[in-house]
Structure formats: C-alpha cells, structure tokens
Amino acid sequence: MWKIDGALYPDVDPPETVETLAAQVDFIARLCAAWDFGLLPDWETIEEIRRAAWLQAVDACQLLTSPTYHLLRRWHHLSPLPFLGSIPAYIRDDPNLAFV
Secondary structure, eight states: OOOOOGGGOSSSOOOSOOOSHHHHHHHHHHHHHHHHTTOOOOHHHHHHHTSGGGHHHHHHHOOTTOHHHHHHHHHTTOOOOOOOSOOOHHHHTOGGGGGO
C-alpha cells in the first residue's frame, strides 16, 4: 500500500487515507505547493497520483499558478488550462525539462 508523505502535513497529523474527493484535493494542493518549491515526492506518490482514481480531484483542484498542477493535468490527459504563474529561468532554461 502507498504511504502518505507526512511532510506534506506540517500543520496537522497526516491522514491514514485520502479516499474522499476533498481529501484528495487537499493532498494535491499540498503536493503541488511542496513540489513547486523543490520538495520532490517519492516515486510511489507519483505512481499513486497518476492513477485514474485521482482524475476528478486533479480536475477539481484548479491550481492555475502551479507548474506542478499543470503537469498533473497533462498526466491525466485533461484539457490544458491557462497558466497564471511565471516559470523561473532556472526551470525554463533547464535542458532536462523536455524529459519531464
């Protein structure tokens, strides 16, 4: 079973599961915030959030300023939404970005 990263919940105890839509949306918001600031998730977390069970939560989240959120939308084959943030040069000019 997939283990929820407790580091994403500094303000509360991490939940045992994220089965409801509200819990999934909260998890995605926390994950995107951490990832956007350079805290990369475990591989198991990436595998989990790419599952079809997360599609509705990803679509509902609407974090238009988060580069990570837009990546999650692409992974779930959701239609693109306008990106309302800026991509820092160290990311934009990273030659490895093409492989993400």
